[in-house]
Amino acid sequence: MSASRVALVTCGSIPELNDDDHPLLAELWCLGIEAEPAVWDDPAVDWGSYDAAVIRSAWDYHLTPAAFPAWLARLEALGLPIWNPAPVVRANLDKSYLKELEAAGVKIAPTEWVKRGAAANLDEILAARGWDDAVVKPAVSAGAFRTSRVRRGREDGQAALDDALAHADAMIQPFLPEIETEGEWSFVFLGGEFSHAVLKSPRAGDFRVQQEHGGRTERREPPPGLLIQARDAAIAGPRPWLYARVDGVRRGGELLVVELELIEPFLFLSYAPGAAKSFAAAIKARLSNPRPSPRT
Ligand SMILES: Nc1ncnc2c1ncn2[C@@H]1O[C@H](COP(=O)(O)OP(=O)(O)O)[C@@H](O)[C@H]1O
Numbered sequence: 001m002s003a004s005r006v007a008l009v010t011c012g013s014i015p016e017l018n019d020d021d022h023p024l025l026a027e028l029w030c031l032g033i034e035a036e037p038a039v040w041d042d043p044a045v046d047w048g049s050y051d052a053a054v055i056r057s058a059w060d061y062h063l064t065p066a067a068f069p070a071w072l073a074r075l076e077a078l079g080l081p082i083w084n085p086a087p088v089v090r091a092n093l094d095k096s097y098l099k100e101l102e103a104a105g106v107k108i109a110p111t112e113w114v115k116r117g118a119a120a121n122l123d124e125i126l127a128a129r130g131w132d133d134a135v136v137k138p139a140v141s142a143g144a145f146r147t148s149r150v151r152r153g154r155e156d157g158q159a160a161l162d163d164a165l166a167h168a169d170a171m172i173q174p175f176l177p178e179i180e181t182e183g184e185w186s187f188v189f190l191g192g193e194f195s196h197a198v199l200k201s202p203r204a205g206d207f208r209v210q211q212e213h214g215g216r217t218e219r220r221e222p223p224p225g226l227l228i229q230a231r232d233a234a235i236a237g238p239r240p241w242l243y244a245r246v247d248g249v250r251r252g253g254e255l256l257v258v259e260l261e262l263i264e265p266f267l268f269l270s271y272a273p274g275a276a277k278s279f280a281a282a283i284k285a286r287l288s289n290p291r292p293s294p295r296t
């Protein structure tokens, strides 16, 4: 039997994957799997030549919100196993999934949801909620795209909300000071199991923790109570998944979930020795049994 071929799905600006995923590529080859990067919207990619596609750094999907689901549908029509599975990815495209997590008992950051095109007045919303310092972000987003810190009584906040609403539904949340003090936790789950956690902090004067915005990341052993809550959040979302990342802040000893990433999370593999190896093993296990298990 010939070796399995796996596409590690990336975007055109990093066609060779991001550095953090390189160990995964190597570990897959060690297991006899021919893994290679493939750019999701590159028309030259022959998706039918692969045995599976694992979405990694498709970090531009939110810029073309119709093209990405169309690409998912094409892969499904080919019968190509995709991880995470297309229905899970679809359910995670719009952050309104947070409402379902909340209904399932997960503590999420307080959020005011505003429909696209609505004539929403930011100051009125902030006054009604009693929030002076807040964050406006699109419901379909990645990498802090169109994400702004706003303050009650300042005009630039309304412009930020209008800008977000021109493109998608928007979310308004109180500014979480924990992002600046302790940082934002990310809990990484691979193959159904907890793998590792990191703590991410913004650079001075910013609130975005992403490395591309100057943020710092450190691996940390998570407080056990927080880990249990992160696991509950990962399990409360759509399943089955191969990988999941739960982001949130610690408040009063509890995790306040900001995001459950099931599409293309940065997995901080290079921060945790052995993580890339176990991720590769989990992919191999799914190649021999591609039928998703509802237990994952
Ligand atoms: N309520 C908030 N308070 C403070 N900072 C926030 C808040 N929401 C988001 N941020 C900051 O903006 C970043 C991006 O927001 P997030 O909800 O994670 O969306 P995405 O990662 O999909 O762009 C977060 O990592 C964090 O640094």
Ligand SMILES: [Mg+2]
Binding pocket: 143, 144, 247, 259
């Ligand atoms: Mg995020």
